[in-house]
Amino acid sequence: MSSPNSLPKPAVLFLCVHNAGRSQMAAGWLRHLAGDQIDVFSAGSAPADVINERAVDAMAEVGIDIATQQPQIWTDKMAGMVDVIVTMGCGDVCRVLPSQRQEDWALADPAGQGIEMVREVRDEIRGRVEQLIASFGSHQ
Numbered sequence: 192m193s194s195p196n197s198l199p200k201p202a203v204l205f206l207c208v209h210n211a212g213r214s215q216m217a218a219g220w221l222r223h224l225a226g227d228q229i230d231v232f233s234a235g236s237a238p239a240d241v242i243n244e245r246a247v248d249a250m251a252e253v254g255i256d257i258a259t260q261q262p263q264i265w266t267d268k269m270a271g272m273v274d275v276i277v278t279m280g281c282g283d284v285c286r287v288l289p290s291q292r293q294e295d296w297a298l299a300d301p302a303g304q305g306i307e308m309v310r311e312v313r314d315e316i317r318g319r320v321e322q323l324i325a326s327f328g329s330h331q
Contacts, residue, residue: 201327202230207279210235210262212243212301216313219250219257220320234265236281245309
């Protein structure tokens with residue numbers, strides 16, 4: 192894959208509206224499963240003030256600490272540094288640069304939901320992250 196970023200390894204940006212649940216869990220999974228083999232970024236179109244506590248709890252249950260992550264707004268500069276942009280429910284607000292690969296993951300929004308539902312989203316995200324890692328093939 193030809194990389195738009197200047198880094199020797201692939202980079203992924205996870206985007207959702209609040210950058211407090213789905214995108215943070217996805218970034219946590221990717222960091223956990225890929226280690227330092229892939230650069231990981233996450234952001235939102237309208238970031239929340241804090242990360243979703245249930246998302247933090249659900250990830251802690253599988254040994255991944257996302258409690259120190261801070262929701263942030265995405266920028267064109269950030270988007271231009273990555274090979275893949277994964278959107279999660281932010282629609283046209285999260286536009287993608289033409290040179291990038293984009294995936295749109297239709298995932299339920301865990302905001303305001305109980306821990307059981309958040310666990311389901313967490314587990315679905317893990318499977319998708321594993322497929323994403325496999326798609327990089329020779330970079331691993």
